[in-house]
Amino acid sequence: MIVADVSEAAEVHGVHGTEGLTYWKCLARRTGTAGSWEAVEWASLPPGAVSGEHLHTRTEEIYFVLTGEGELLLDGEPHAVRPGSMALTRTGSTHGLRNTGAGRLDWLVVEMSTPHTHAVLTGARRSDQENAMPRSTVHVLQEDSTVDPSVSFEGPLRSIRTLALDAGESLALAADGTEHVLFVLAGEGTAAGSGTEVALAAGTALTLPLGGEVKVTGGPGRLRLFHAVMAVAPASGEVTAA
Structure with missing residues (x-):
């Protein structure tokens, strides 16, 4: 990550x-x-x-x-x-x-x-x-x-959303055929993946490349997040319009 x-x-x-x-x-x-x-x-x-x-x-x-x-x-x-x-x-x-x-x-x-x-x-x-x-x-x-970005975009971005995690609540993401961008809007929490754990606070960005996994957990207060998901084609595959 x-x-x-x-x-x-x-x-x-x-x-x-x-x-x-x-x-x-x-x-x-x-x-x-x-x-x-x-x-x-x-x-x-x-x-x-x-x-x-x-x-x-x-x-x-x-x-x-x-x-x-x-x-x-x-x-x-x-x-x-x-x-x-x-x-x-x-x-x-x-x-x-x-x-x-x-x-x-x-x-x-x-x-x-x-x-x-x-x-x-x-x-x-x-x-x-x-x-x-x-x-x-x-x-x-x-x-x-x-929001479904296909309302305006031609590319492989699949979803854009905001979400919130209460203290102790977790979100597990696996970049299997997808990649993820997260941005912390407010609150605190942690992100654990790739054998490490990092603290999250307002203004923290986390990008999860293909093949990665991460578990995001809310801390004190509500951890509010922006989250975008992109589909990723195989390296040898054909890239087609969505």
Whole structure:
């Protein structure tokens, strides 16, 4: 398992062609995974700051708002966002984000290669089948809710959800034909796997590559989690559109 947190974030100026400051931390990259993950990242905008509008040409991307208030511009349409708001941005779409609140606007970014890009990067074969795709979408994830990403995405991401574990309650995950990304939204707990146990707290990210197993257990209070699951094709298999 790959474990990281949001401490020691970098200061980035002029993100996507705008002026001003963004705080940014990469939590996981596709290195060490078999799926079509590009990166898992944490980002934060100070009040009034902007992450510039930009076009997605080769990746699909999740924005999941953690704290604060903002305005998301998705394909030219403004959306008010708050904690729990989630945008699914498909290829061919544009998005940008502005902090409209009095405090920080923090969000989680999960970026994935499209089946075509993943095939180019890995040398896998891909069928010529293409699906007619709907527009990029905006959702609100309440506790214990699930979104099917195929409403906007072409790739193999299978589910996005939030969940909570009470003290002593456990969740066992096995990366058998799948890979998992977990991010701690609130609370404390532990993750045990690969012969080790790590502490979990708000801002901790855990990526479970193919073949791994982990048992996540809630600690004091409620351990609240963001959880994304990706199907992973065999290395020698054909990558097809979902």
